[in-house]
Amino acid sequence: MFFDILISVMYDFILQTSLFVSLGVVIYLLARAMPRVEEGAVIPHAPGFFDRSLQRLPLKKIDAWLNSSSVKMLRKARIFVMRFDNFVENRLSHLKETNDRAEEKRESIANLLEHVKDEGNSETKQ
Numbered sequence: 001m002f003f004d005i006l007i008s009v010m011y012d013f014i015l016q017t018s019l020f021v022s023l024g025v026v027i028y029l030l031a032r033a034m035p036r037v038e039e040g041a042v043i044p045h046a047p048g049f050f051d052r053s054l055q056r057l058p059l060k061k062i063d064a065w066l067n068s069s070s071v072k073m074l075r076k077a078r079i080f081v082m083r084f085d086n087f088v089e090n091r092l093s094h095l096k097e098t099n100d101r102a103e104e105k106r107e108s109i110a111n112l113l114e115h116v117k118d119e120g121n122s123e124t125k126q
Helices: 002-033 049-056 059-125
Strands: none
């Protein structure tokens, strides 16, 4: 039983090792076959319509506008979240006060009922 488990583990190990070694060999061969390009080498080509269109765009202005807009939006969102938090806090405190008053009323009614019950018991005994 122990040897059967050991043999199946060894088969798995051998299969995984051979798979990853063959994958490494394929990647190595692909890397060797790719053409080499130097760091400073630029492939010359005439600027096309797309290249000229991209150069005309004011990307720095667009980036600055997006940054300022996102800052404004985040500040407004922060104010909204703070106002919502205050609203929830006020609502919870109001509910707690209402609940406390209702609890006091329940207790006073229970005390009154006990008092009436005690008076009724004392009258029946006399």
